Amino acid sequence: MGMLCGMAALSLVLGHADARGDAPPPAKKPRLVRAPAAAQPAPAASPEAGLLRGPATVPAHWSRNHCPDSIPEGAAYYIVVKGDTLWDIARRFLGNPYLWPQIWDKNRCITDAHWIYPGDALIIPEVNVVAPGPGGAGAGTEETPAGGGPTGARGPSTPGQILFPSIEETALQCASYVVDGREDESLRLVGSEQGATKVAFGDRDILYLNKGSNAGVKAGDVYTLHHETYAVKHPDSGKAIGLKIEVTGWVRVILVQENTATVMVEQACADIHLGDYLKPFERVQVPLVVEHSRPTRLTPPSGKVVGTVVDMQDDASIAGDRQIVTLNLGTANGIAPGSLFVLYKVMYPSVPTPRIVLGEAVAVAVRDRTTTVRILNSNDAIMNGDKAELQ
Incomplete structure (x- = not known):
């Protein structure tokens, strides 16, 4: 559970967790950090700093991550060595350790941010810091005409900011949301290990799905749990806006049969009930x-x-x-x-x-x-x- 939702989860190299001892543990609450001294463009290739430029073929090595064995032309990349963490790599090449999720997002072959391995080749992205600044014009609503002004959006940081x-990452992962129409609710919770003796479920409870390998469900898959609550309307006009969806948690598949699957609750955001529907887990970006x-x-x-x-x-x-x-x-x-x-x-x-x-x-x-x-x-x-x- 913690490996999926820690605010500043650190990637640990095989056999050596937090090798240098200077990377702090995952942050439970937001902490202030100094921005880079200047806006960071796409990193230049620098063999002395460990940063290289594609095209290149990645040397064979042992890893649980199934990353590509070649680097595309022009891409800046870094070869992981023993003791590295995503936190430290972000601090070294992006100038801010809190930007580690941007490296993870660029390297989706890493299945768990806690684990990277010596020899893994990581693509190093451009810095993408959220900051107040100009952007595109808003399209407007019934309350403000189109072209009402530029948005505050993404932009580079400046010295001293x-x-x-x-x-917090868990709070965002658990946040409810509003959708225009109904979502795919075909994959659902239909039973539990406790039978009828329990109606609300939480962390580490064992539950059963209505589909299995016949629907592409695989052991190790992670799904978020959802259920509809009510229709959201505009407080002033009464105009329908959409359906409110509550995220009740997420589960990991531990056993698969042809027509059913068994899952364990890794994180409960609210009471989980039979009938909640599942969607493939998508990691949020804070x-x-x-x-x-x-x-x-x-x-x-x-x-x-x-x-x-x-x-x-x-x-x-x-x-x-x-x-x-x-x-x-x-x-x-x-x-x-x-x-x-x-x-x-x-x-x-x-x-x-x-x-x-x-x-x-x-x-x-x-x-x-x-x-x-x-x-x-x-x-x-x-x-x-x-x-x-x-x-």
Whole structure:
């Protein structure tokens, strides 16, 4: 479980965990780190620094990772040696150890970030840091015309800035979301080792699926668990926005038969019930945010795209610091992971009165028409119907 969801999971070389002793353990809470001294372009090949440039053939070596045996032309890569971790490799070549997920994302042949092996060839990506900055124009909503202003999106960091993870990885992996239509619910939980004596399940419980090898299920596969909760509507207009889906956890397949499979719960995000449906596990990417001044009641409007808070995690009626809410904006409006929003309230919509700034939030997951945001700070309670303006 911990190997899949640790905030700063470290990749350990076979037979030598944390060899140099200077890589800290996986972070449980966000920690501040200094950004690189300058924006990092695609790394140049440097044999002295251990960074090489393709094309190349990877020498034969033993590894549990089934990575390609050749490097494409122009790709910067590094050959793992004993004692390496993704944390240290990110610090060495990307200038920031918290960027290790970007190396993992570029090397999907690594099945578990805790384990890399001497001889593995890792493609080293460009730095991709989330920071306030200009981007593409928003497409607009019924509340803000198209072309309402550029988005705050991805951009390079500058000297002296401080980066921090916008959310804990487990919290993001467990976050509920809103979809336009129904998802594929054909693979489901249909039974348990406890039979009818238990109706809600959690970590390490044994459950059974309604399909097996006949549907492509394999031992070792990991799936997230989901169930529909209710239809989400716009708080003001009542217009349908989508279906809220709760993530109840994830499981690993431990035994497969032709028409069924046995799974063990690796992480429970909420009570798991028979009937929950499964989707292949997709590891989330946690955006990094540049530390900046928090908005105040005097913060002027940005003039950019404006949306509405339409739903809250755990069906809450109010939200505050570190809680998760959903906005009716998405990629169609130019929103990207890491986009920052000022949350505010208009007390008298029918008359021209100043807005009341409630706090600030960051986009942590974006879909076509909705965005999951985490509240970074708040001055007052935030409720459905409050507004969110892109910064």
